[in-house]
């Protein structure tokens with residue numbers, strides 16, 4: 001099978017998102033300039049460097065109240081955001097926090113999660129998450145969109161502080177099998193990291 005991505009797809013759902021997998025989920029918490037907490041999951045998310053550590057999340061399509069999603073607006077207006085680690089035990093809360101609600105509605109409270117203060121920035125973090133990355137906003141990259149009413153953009157931030165829950169550290173390492181991070185697959189599917197293996201790099 002081959003198809004041009006600009007043509008109608010040969011399968012009922014466009015297969016692209018089921019091929020770029022697994023995608024980590026950036027569970028982004030922010031605070032607006034008027035003090036409203038916001039939380040939403042973003043699977044177009046990843047690390048983009050480690051000296052300094054940097055992450056990006058991409059906001060696509062419109063918000064019900066306008067062209068831009070709250071996470072992008074808040075990150076740009078306040079200059080900060082938090083990435084909370086979405087793990088299997090928090091899957092329902094993560095899903096709930098993606099609900100399309102009016103601007104200013106606190107999805108952290110809506111999902112029954114507790115806000116904990118950050119150390120270096122004003123935005124709150126999800127207390128229940130096994131790890132949280134405190135980020136300072138760096139820049140937004142505008143990207144093309146097929147739909148003139150949609151905005152596709154990449155929000156990049158520098159990770160300035162990291163919280164890790166003590167119980168997910170075994171010896172001197174983060175034990176990812178204790179965290180069990182969620183990953184986004186295609187369709188309505190998710191995966192969970194339960195198992196890891198090690199390979200030495202060739203010299």
Ligand SMILES: Cc1cc2nc3c(=O)[nH]c(=O)nc-3n(C[C@H](O)[C@H](O)[C@H](O)COP(=O)(O)O)c2cc1C
Nearest residue numbers: 040041042043044058059060069070071098099100
């Ligand atoms: C697992 C998951 C991944 C998502 N990934 C994205 C994404 O990468 N980009 C995006 O714009 N929306 C994504 N969404 C939808 C947003 O979470 C949703 O539009 C949310 O309401 C945005 O909230 P905000 O306006 O408060 O930022 C995702 C939803 C789920 C459940």
